[in-house]
Amino acid sequence: MQRLLYSTLTGGNGHASSDQNRAFATHFSALTASKLAGGLVDPKLVLSALLVALGAPGGFVGALVPVREAGALLPQLALAAWIERSRQRKWFWAAGAAGQGVAALGMAATALLLEGSVAGWGILACLALLAVCRSAGSASYKDVLARTLDKGTxxxxxxxxxxxxxxxxxxxAVLLSVRIIPGTPSAIAVVIALAGVLWIVAGLIFARLDEPEAQTGNADQGLGGLRAVFAPLRRDAQLRRYILTRTLLISTALAPPFVVMLAGSQGDGINLGHLGLLVLASSAAAIVSSYVWGRLSDRSSRLTLMFAGVAAAGVLALAAAVGTLTGGLGGPFGAAGFVFAAKIAYEGARAGRKTHLADMQAHGQKAVYTALSNSILGVMLLLGGGFGLLADAAGPALVLGVFAVMAAGGALVALGLDEVQQASGD
Known part of the structure; x- marks a missing residue:
């Protein structure tokens, strides 16, 4: 069964080793459970709607994305030192997944028991814990992936x-849209609790991965001080270009709230009753594009990043132009359409950056490269909070125009990346 799964999904000939078959099945099962859980606890949509329903002040809603994104990225340099000293790194991902599950269960309990500002503080605290646990998985996963699965898969x-x-x-989302799952705090709490269980299951599955022991010789010298931490950034031009590409393509992650803001500016717009529609649009985009982007990134992560940047630039430029000319995007259905298109571009940027980092030459310091790039991106995402002030001052259409320029710049910078799938990596 594992051999059939591996052959069918990778386009292979079925002759991969049994170790590769098992590793692929383990990664696939754990990642599927984790990604489903993450979608059910989306801070941009689900948690925002939950806090509003609980009567939490708007400041808590505005803090959700910065806490989630920066909290998942900034701790990774510190965690990388620990990871580099460990011979098996799967335990960091497994423990991180289980920790996310505990945090999600805490959110569910908060939603059931508390209201107002107290609920806001409780959910933000749980989200911060979830983000730190996620950072452990993110900092370790590329290294585990590179040592347990072959290129091309x-x-x-x-x-x-x-x-x-x-x-x-x-x-x-369908159940939300047709009101089978009611839009009440208790119902959303049940959904979040389900996500918590899925994360714990994902951790248990990943703990069974047969991971070869890693070399730890670079651990002491690779993270032995601030200069050593940033040494790869100084000596590796490709790492600098990769980080610049990622920085410019964060526009694909930051854009959706401003699309929704622009769509609601006409007055016919967006409210909690449209949560199901927006989640439907986002999920449908991931369904139709994730596998395609993943396969393309196995052939050329460089071209994947370029195509995603061009697509994002086109979509966001169109949204900015329509918003400037009409004052909105046509309400919730217009927002859903642009969210769908922007999500497709985002999935391409995410697939390309993950596969590129997994396949690029890191000189035995994959965890350090991952943590360094993610930490820098965490700082950039925090600075990205300033786009909200720009939207207040000049309108969301201008912000989307800036994001379009950033995405186009990301595609241009990606031109100079190496074709890492055609070179030996680590």
């Missing part, structure tokens, strides 16, 4: 898991 397993996870989220 790494983007595929992530893309396919993303697709199936999105199918599950789509099902929940």
């Amino acid at each position: 790494r983007g595929t397993v992530s893309g396919l898991a993303g697709t199936l996870g999105a199918v599950g989220v789509l099902g929940v």
Whole structure:
């Protein structure tokens, strides 16, 4: 069964080793459960709606994305030192997944028991814990992936898991849209509790991965001080270009709230009753694009990043132009259409950056490269909070125009990346 799964999903001939078959199945199962859980606890949509329903002040809603994104990225340099000293790194991902599950269960309990500002503080605290646990998984996963799965399958397993996870989220969105799942705090709490269980299951599955012991010789010298931490950034031009590409393509992650803001500016716009519609659009985009982007990134992560940047630039430029000319995007259905298109571009940027980092030459310091790039991106995302002030001053259409320029710049910078799938890596 594992051999058939591996052959069918990777386009292989079925002659991969049994170790590769088992590793692929383990990655696929754990990632699918984790991605489904993540979709059910989306801070941009689900948690925002929950806090509003609980009567939490708007400041808590505005803090959700910065806490989630920066909290998942900034701790990674510190965690990388620990990871580099460990011979088996799967335990960091497994423990991180279980920790996310505990945090999600804490959110569910908060939603059931508390209201107002107290509920806001409780959910933000749980989200901060979830983000730190996620950072452990993110800092360790590329290294584990590179040592347990062959090139040509790494983007595929992530893309396919993303697709199936999105199918599950789509099902929940349909139930929300037709009111089978009511838009009440208690019902949303049940959904978040389900996500918590899925994360714990994902951790248990990943703990069974047969991971070869890693070399730890670079641990002391690789993270022995601030200069050593940033040494790869000084000596590796490709790492600098990769980080610049990622920085410019964060526009694909930051754009959706401003699309929604612009769509609601006409007055016919967006409210909590449209949560199901927006989640449907986002999930459908992930379903139709994740696997395709994953397969393309296994062929060329460089071209994947370029195509995603061009697509994002086109979509966001169109949204900015329509918003400038009409004052909105046509309400909730216009927002859903642009969210759908922007999500497709985002999935391409995510697949390309993950596979590129997994396949690029890191000189035995994959965890350090991952943590360094993610920490820098965490700082950039915090600074990205300033776009909210720009939107207040000049309108969301201008912000989307800036994001379009950033995405186009990301595609241009990606031109100079190496074709890492055609070179030997670590």
